[in-house]
Amino acid sequence: MRGPFAPAYLVGDQSNVLPTDTQKNTAFAFAKSVGVDTIENYGLALARHFVTDVEPGPTAAGPGASRSDVTAVRSGIEGARIEIEEYAWERAVVDGAEHDHTWLRTGQEVRTAAVTVDATGEYVIGGLKDLTILKSTGSEFAGFLKDEYTTLPETHDRVMATALSAKWRFEGTEVAWDAVYAKAKAIMVREFATLQSLALQQTLWHMGRAVIEEIPSIVEVRLVAPNKHHFVVDLSPFGLENPGEVFIAADRPYGLIEAQVLRDDAPPAHDAWLFSAGLA
Amino acid sequence: MRGPFAPAYLVGDQSNVLPTDTQKNTAFAFAKSVGVDTIENYGLALARHFVTDVEPGPTAAGPGASRSDVTAVRSGIEGARIEIEEYAWERAVVDGAEHDHTWLRTGQEVRTAAVTVDATGEYVIGGLKDLTILKSTGSEFAGFLKDEYTTLPETHDRVMATALSAKWRFEGTEVAWDAVYAKAKAIMVREFATLQSLALQQTLWHMGRAVIEEIPSIVEVRLVAPNKHHFVVDLSPFGLENPGEVFIAADRPYGLIEAQVLRDDAPPAHDAWLFSAGLA
Amino acid sequence: MRGPFAPAYLVGDQSNVLPTDTQKNTAFAFAKSVGVDTIENYGLALARHFVTDVEPGPTAAGPGASRSDVTAVRSGIEGARIEIEEYAWERAVVDGAEHDHTWLRTGQEVRTAAVTVDATGEYVIGGLKDLTILKSTGSEFAGFLKDEYTTLPETHDRVMATALSAKWRFEGTEVAWDAVYAKAKAIMVREFATLQSLALQQTLWHMGRAVIEEIPSIVEVRLVAPNKHHFVVDLSPFGLENPGEVFIAADRPYGLIEAQVLRDDAPPAHDAWLFSAGLA
Amino acid sequence: MRGPFAPAYLVGDQSNVLPTDTQKNTAFAFAKSVGVDTIENYGLALARHFVTDVEPGPTAAGPGASRSDVTAVRSGIEGARIEIEEYAWERAVVDGAEHDHTWLRTGQEVRTAAVTVDATGEYVIGGLKDLTILKSTGSEFAGFLKDEYTTLPETHDRVMATALSAKWRFEGTEVAWDAVYAKAKAIMVREFATLQSLALQQTLWHMGRAVIEEIPSIVEVRLVAPNKHHFVVDLSPFGLENPGEVFIAADRPYGLIEAQVLRDDAPPAHDAWLFSAGLA
16 A cells, blocks of 8 residues: 555554555455456456545545644555465366366466556556476577686586566556466467577566567566576486486575566556565 | 494494485486386385395494494394475476477475385385365364364355375385376365265265275375365455355464274284384 | 264264364463463363363264274263474563563574373473574594495584474473473583584484483483585685685485484383374 | 676577576685675675676677667676675573584574675665564554454554564665674664554654664665564453453464655665565
8 A cells, every 4th residue: 555654654643544454354355245257357446446445534635745744644545556366276177077166276376466556547467476387408508608706517408497487567457367367378388498598588588578479468577587407417426327317406596587578669667566565 | 224323323333324415326326227207116226225235334233233232233224215205297288289398387286105115025105295175165064072162163064175195005016106196196086076074084084995995005095184274254344245255264273184094904004114204 | 182083084973073173262261271381281281171171972982982883982082182382582682671571583493392191191292393503513424334326525524504303201290391491402402512423313312312311301302303414615616725614505405314312211102192193 | 687688688698698607606705715704795795796807798788788789789797786694693502601613593583685786886785584573562553544344443452573674775885784783683673662552664664763863874774574463362252351361373364564764865775676686
């Protein structure tokens, strides 16, 4: 929430503060009254409600209220941002048929949405996180900058694996959310699979580029991908060759690779808040 | 490992101790030389190697070595127990076809194996863990014991969900491991889905019973299942009915329900070590 | 809980089952009515209550009830086992003095208790877990068994670190729990610090031995310690020596070392349930 | 790292990319050659090195390189940002004296640093995270905005607890890092303890304000604090009063409260990158 909360911070006056407990109640009530057909629409309904329906507190005055007039501010919530995670389930298969009321969690990835509503408009960021994906060949890393601390050998065939997080920004809110989600994920998987990778940076950028080129409603894609290194184990002390068959999947340290792709004709995100709620 | 390790504990004499680093090397080398067609066979190969192939240390003597003759013990590793976890992957689908070298992690569950080889024989425990499964109806909990601290209302329709862990003990080692794994999992899912549940205890027991009845090579099943409570949210303060539609999935506290099913004609596990390596 | 629960498993009859929800309520109520001076005494009170105070259900009959007479069993809860974790807090220091009502979590370790009450008596297992401890010298590992897969060099000076879990079994329940806890921890830390370690096995065993020798009420100690390897980083490619100054703290794989020390004149734990509730 | 990495993203040309593996090597080498007296100074040394010492790659050209001339860019790394976490240890006490070479992890909090060096200057963000702190009284929450979804009762005495994360921005790099860290932490703990809290927002703001007022080198403080709710358990069904003695520490959902305090005469952070590396 954004709004005239200075009195709450400065002197502990809560009269403009809608408690997080109330926000929780609202989330549950809207799950029933509005429903959760898609997390994007549910988030829009919640965000609109907080900005539109909640009456100003008795001492609210406006965003320009300064430290000297904190007792005089007078207005309601000015901006709301809703983040949602969706866990995927699939019907259990029993005797060859999908079961009526039994479900299994499926896959690793979590679908995400971040919806912001404020005086400037409505903004939806779709996304996913923790999509664990690996290619067992078709990945190189060579020709890189070398300095006195460089010991990494070049390679033209390596395992590339990551737990992908991606966020995509929509223009507009009239979107077939489920269809677009499926398509965006399929495009990213396709690019990851079919592009001969010269670096994770390149792979990420082309994943984002393809999404923007093929889905008109998406104007920006941001990707974060830990490079989950798979090192070939040296089996020569035991008289064994190991032509890329046995690897150790290392935990730490790893490189965290990021990419951001913005459509040429798209406005930049006017507010970092759209993508990330945290102050830091 | 079990063996003549008293000198290592009592006086720090490592002459009978095969380092964990060597064990790690062996695991990698066997991944290449033996392969990992199934984790059960791979575990058997490793366990047999440690018990059979490793030469006794210079001071090993036997399992009867007592504190007073620790300098005289003389024999090799007497028992080895290998625990393995297998993470499942599926081929990525690109343009409608399974891709040649790109993979996605699938589902939540982890396949497990625990293989023990010692002088008395070879023992395999198959299993899985973290199979997240939920049924949205077909579960009751009523008629339970009540005392002065009981406030739980009876219910004849609730959500039942868990993250199942199961272990099954085989008789013999000539088993079609992959086929049996798929069948055991399918049976447990079927029973979870189709049995009208009167309690998680009952559901677990019938899951185990069905596995034993339908898979001759399995003689014992042990199940552990946290009761992941889904509480109906009270929406009446907001003028809304909630006939089992909106739930809060609580984290803690929860009941941890366990079941153990042993075939009538099966010997009990001769050694708790078969199922669990830990001392405590 | 142990008791006549066969009907619950076999036919879903809950009449002898005290719900986990009731157990939770009881835990909260006892926190008020009995108090939590020590977790050991609180656990004893809870376990005694479940075994002594809870009235049998209408269909309880006895532990010998078999499958054929599940409708005739008739008796109450026969055994209760309570596991508790205690998180440590210390008073915040403000302007040089301990503050009246502000607290900080202290250290990493968690104090544990496992209390069992059944027809054979009352048993208390004290303990701690996740005590992160490291010695920067005074640790060796040499003279170990070598085979064709051994590549580890011997060392007479290494970092040894672990996240210790320990459980100790008491004889009797008239114990100054807090004082004994502090003493047991201090003894284990002292042995870890002062013993020239020839292996983690040796260190663990001597930690347990010292506890048993110096605290008469403790008759058995079990320790589990992951060997948290700190590898010296090879800085020679950069023209730097690294005489045990820069390490990489590896996550996986690691050796899990265990030790069990039993006083000569002590009875063995009559039931694995005392130390561990899980079936597997 | 920031720099002329467009070719890496667009066409997979790594010639300006210093591998993360090299960065890792450099971190280890500097731990030896520079040392880690404080994480802030160590971070400064690393960041300066990457920006100053690394030779441009053969195809680097400059930050203005656009998509059309990616093959012609020609310059080195333009900005480096180093994030570091420091885990605290204290000497083990053996027989009343601090031991020479044995250490225990202390407390929960992790000290953090984020150091940025680029063409505009050098910036240090100090901080901590996961400082688990609780006050058992001296906290209220009342007078808040109420709407149709509000059910929370007002309270003038509650438990307030959090796992605090804080980041503070320095002006300049000539700072007694360790002394300032200790002082900043002590100030925040003091304010948390002594301010009668009317809301977590107010508490956070006053913690930040006090740091800025008492430490001249710090010009901005950002705090993030999950409101770890402790709910009074209703014991009335069991005939017991519970005047704020027995609580349930809930996991989810919780309110995430944030505050940002900027000195009036301080420039705002010119770049979100200073506080947070992630794109999203």
